[in-house]
Amino acid sequence: xxxxxxxxxxxxxxxxxxxxxxxxxxxxxxxxxxxxxxxxxxxxxxxxxxxxxxxxxxxxxxxxxxxxxxxxxxxxxxxxxxxxxxxxxxxxxxxxxxxxxxxxxxxxxxxxxxxxxxxxxxxxxxxxxxxxxxxxxxxxxxxxxxxxxxxxxxxxxxxxxxxxxxxxxxxxxxxxxxxxxxxxxxxxxxxxxxxxxxxxxxxxxxxxxxxxxxxxxxxxxxxxxxxxxxxxxxxxxxxxxxxxxxxxxxxxxxxxxxxxxxxxxxxxxxxxxxxxxxxxxxxxxxxxxxxxxxxxx
Ligand code: COA
Ligand code: MG
Numbered sequence: 001x002x003x004x005x006x007x008x009x010x011x012x013x014x015x016x017x018x019x020x021x022x023x024x025x026x027x028x029x030x031x032x033x034x035x036x037x038x039x040x041x042x043x044x045x046x047x048x049x050x051x052x053x054x055x056x057x058x059x060x061x062x063x064x065x066x067x068x069x070x071x072x073x074x075x076x077x078x079x080x081x082x083x084x085x086x087x088x089x090x091x092x093x094x095x096x097x098x099x100x101x102x103x104x105x106x107x108x109x110x111x112x113x114x115x116x117x118x119x120x121x122x123x124x125x126x127x128x129x130x131x132x133x134x135x136x137x138x139x140x141x142x143x144x145x146x147x148x149x150x151x152x153x154x155x156x157x158x159x160x161x162x163x164x165x166x167x168x169x170x171x172x173x174x175x176x177x178x179x180x181x182x183x184x185x186x187x188x189x190x191x192x193x194x195x196x197x198x199x200x201x202x203x204x205x206x207x208x209x210x211x212x213x214x215x216x217x218x219x220x221x222x223x224x225x226x227x228x229x230x231x232x233x234x235x236x237x238x239x240x241x242x243x244x245x246x247x248x249x250x251x252x253x254x255x256x257x258x259x260x261x262x263x264x265x266x267x268x269x270x271x272x273x274x275x276x277x278x279x280x281x282x283x284x285x286x287x288x289x290x291x292x293x294x295x296x297x
């Protein structure tokens with residue numbers, strides 16, 4: 001299932017948890033990490049477990065939980081506390097390489113056995129670029145990663161802190177080179193292992209226009225969804241990541257023109273040369289549109 005919008009919800013906020021449920025986000029990420037203060041960790045775990053146990057119908061909206069990083073002593077107690085709630089998946093922050101994803105996979109196997117949950121059913125979304133090492137280890141995902149991994153996103157805020165940067169943007173307001181580089185590497189790694197590439201959040205959550213533009217840029221680049229931090233964002237994200245009527249009509253024409261010209265590798269359409277990559281893009285877009293239509297019923 002394609003997840004277009006992933007809305008982060010602080011795990012210790014009753015009000016935001018309720019707001020999340022009403023939201024059109026395809027998935028919520030109930031957060032136990034950065035948005036929860038240390039003294040509220042235990043409260044957040046209990047609230048997240050109870051929320052998961054209350055909301056068992058996940059057909060419209062998946063419920064993921066972001067646990068603390070595996071190299072802290074908070075991660076295992078997080079998982080122990082929330083696994084009885086049968087989350088659809090875990091969002092794993094601050095990885096160094098695919099190794100942490102595989103370690104989490106083993107932990108989940110044990111918790112699934114304890115809870116009587118089907119093996120392998122708890123999925124993983126990892127935040128792939130929050131440590132300095134992670135910038136250099138994307139290739140490890142190609143060497144064998146758990147098939148619980150369904151998506152990867154990247155991060156520019158924690159990475160800036162990890163790299164000793166005072167800012168992750170240049171004077172023109174655009175991301176600095178290293179952040180653009182990890183965005184591209186994240187996308188390529190996702191496509192190489194066939195998981196969903198998820199675009200980074202934008203922190204200026206009151207700027208709807210900036211969000212829309214960023215979504216469209218991400219989608220053109222190959223991303224299929226985006227992280228949200230505010231309830232106003234998922235409607236914009238869902239729209240931007242759903243192929244429009246015009247795009248669908250154009251893709252159908254591309255498919256049709258090749259069907260009408262069997263044996264031709266390249267043809268003209270509206271005065272433009274189109275060949276096999278265009279056919280592939282058209283088919284990908286139509287598959288995506290079908291998946292979203294099936295999801296929305
Ligand atoms: N999920 C669900 N509901 C949310 C929400 C979220 N992420 N962010 C805000 N809301 C709710 C607020 O509670 C408020 O509801 P209310 O009017 O019923 O009280 C409403 O949406 C409007 O919120 P608003 O006043 O515009 O924002 P804010 O100033 O209260 O909060 C943030 C701003 C950034 C603190 C908040 O959006 C937030 O907590 N985001 C998530 C942060 C996070 O999880 N970070 C970790 C991942 S990077
Ligand atoms: Mg963070």
